[in-house]
Amino acid sequence: DAGVIQSPRHEVTEMGQEVTLRCKPISGHDYLFWYRQTMMRGLELLIYFNNNVPIDDSGMPEDRFSAKMPNASFSTLKIQPSEPRDSAVYFCASSRAGAGGYNEQFFGPGTRLTVL
Amino acid sequence: AQSVTQLDSHVSVSEGTPVLLRCNYSSSYSPSLFWYVQHPNKGLQLLLKYTSAATLVKGINGFEAEFKKSETSFHLTKPSAHMSDAAEYFCVVSEEDGNKLVFGAGTILRVKS
Numbered sequence: 001d002a003g004v005i006q007s008p009r010h011e012v013t014e015m016g017q018e019v020t021l022r023c024k025p026i027s028g029h030d031y032l033f034w035y036r037q038t039m040m041r042g043l044e045l046l047i048y049f050n051n052n053v054p055i056d057d058s059g060m061p062e063d064r065f066s067a068k069m070p071n072a073s074f075s076t077l078k079i080q081p082s083e084p085r086d087s088a089v090y091f092c093a094s095s096r097a098g099a100g101g102y103n104e105q106f107f108g109p110g111t112r113l114t115v116l
Numbered sequence: 117a118q119s120v121t122q123l124d125s126h127v128s129v130s131e132g133t134p135v136l137l138r139c140n141y142s143s144s145y146s147p148s149l150f151w152y153v154q155h156p157n158k159g160l161q162l163l164l165k166y167t168s169a170a171t172l173v174k175g176i177n178g179f180e181a182e183f184k185k186s187e188t189s190f191h192l193t194k195p196s197a198h199m200s201d202a203a204e205y206f207c208v209v210s211e212e213d214g215n216k217l218v219f220g221a222g223t224i225l226r227v228k229s
Binding site (some may be wrong): 004031033042043044045048050055056089093095101103105107108109110 | 157158159162163165200206213214215216217220221222
């Protein structure tokens with residue numbers, strides 16, 4: 001398996017532009033997570049989906065952020081309009097439901113976003 | 117709410133010496149705890165996990181961690197550090213639903229030759 005795939009790996013944009021980050025989870029996984037990593041705040045969960053349905057978006061910072069999962073193999077995280085404080089590494093992770101409560105999350109390589 | 121505190125932001129050891137990365141947790145229920153490792157410009161990889169079975173957990177690459185409920189600790193250890201262990205390590209607790217993860221601030225491990 002190729003693992004979780006994220007694109008692009010690096011994105012540089014100007015303030016006010018729309019940014020779309022993409023994620024392909026591991027085949028057969030039914031949970032998908034979006035995280036943001038910054039020096040100031042560390043790793044934060046933004047939103048997660050189960051069977052393509054958003055379950056918890058309490059970590060989404062504000063209305064400028066939106067996430068979708070139109071099918072089991074694709075998700076997007078969109079920022080519109082982008083601001084310099086959105087500069088961070090964004091990780092996507094996926095997991096498969098199993099017995100015993102915890103389901104190991106597999107992380108993608110991340111997208112490094114720089115907003116100028 | 118669950119939380120973890122990593123007691124050291126940076127740890128420096130010499131190659132071949134033991135590694136100790138400290139983590140304390142706070143949880144209102146019996147927690148699931150994990151250590152993840154992040155190498156530079158890479159994603160996160162699960163090192164080991166504790167899910168209420170044996171309190172001494174063995175992970176990949178010779179790492180292990182011991183769950184101590186009385187001390188609310190889950191320290192990560194390795195008998196002998198290798199240069200390839202240089203990375204950032206995260207102690208993590210899961211929320212009760214088993215899906216939401218709460219990450220510690222991270223400990224950067226430096227291994228000197």
